Amino acid sequence: MDCSDADLDTAFAALADPTRRAIVSRLLLNDATVGDLAQPFDMSLAAVSKHLAILTRAGLISQNREGRVKWCRLNIDSLRPAAIWMEAFGSFDAADLDALEALLEDTGNAPSPDR
Amino acid sequence: MDCSDADLDTAFAALADPTRRAIVSRLLLNDATVGDLAQPFDMSLAAVSKHLAILTRAGLISQNREGRVKWCRLNIDSLRPAAIWMEAFGSFDAADLDALEALLEDTGNAPSPDR
DNA sequence: CACTCATTCAACCAAAAGGTTGACGATTCA
DNA sequence: TGAATCGTCAACCTTTTGGTTGAATGAGTG
16 A cells, blocks of 8 residues: 555645535535535635645546536545544454544535535 | 634644654654653754653643653544544545535634734 | 637746754753 | 853844735536
């Protein structure tokens, strides 16, 4: 399992920003266009576009132009190297739903369930 | 568990640097002094000291002065929120994703992404 | 064609990150 | 006391980050 330092750099750096984490959370539910993803945020579309470029460069998402919109899809596997890195630090058993629910409720970082 | 968005910010940001990840890995073996931790790196002690300050601010390590030496200890639990956040995405396969989505919709009060 | 919509590019800006060096406080020991 | 050791602080520098605005590109639509 070869995951280079640079991969981890970009993955962790991409996740260090709350806007990008929110985007990733949002994309967990379904694919979305750039405009969809930008809508909840109080910042310019260009700023969101930059965040998406960072996520793309980190391999966390992929973008696909379809007509005049651009669909963004979460690349779930791309988070595995970072997740594996962290697993080295102890008893983080796989995906504990209760803990996840508590976490998401606490942080206010959960994606909107409607849509 | 009280873990705010800011906690994830600082945790992921702390892990985004390879020097800091190496320090964290090193501390997994056993506690170490600042000097010990600095020794492998080709940078000034002050630079390492800054990295340790960042890790401390993120809650990933704790420092304890003992005589003229300062011991650093990994705070393993502090990585848990970030690990849980990531495993939610890194370890789910397509089937589990449906379960996660159902869970999120179940909570009903999930807020929109912030900022 | 002209127009609008969706997205990006380019230039710019302020703030933060990551490093340096040199001075400093605290501690230990001869 | 005086000197060496451990670590941090302060000032500085360069690069990156995260945002802005306005112009440009690309794709449907009347």
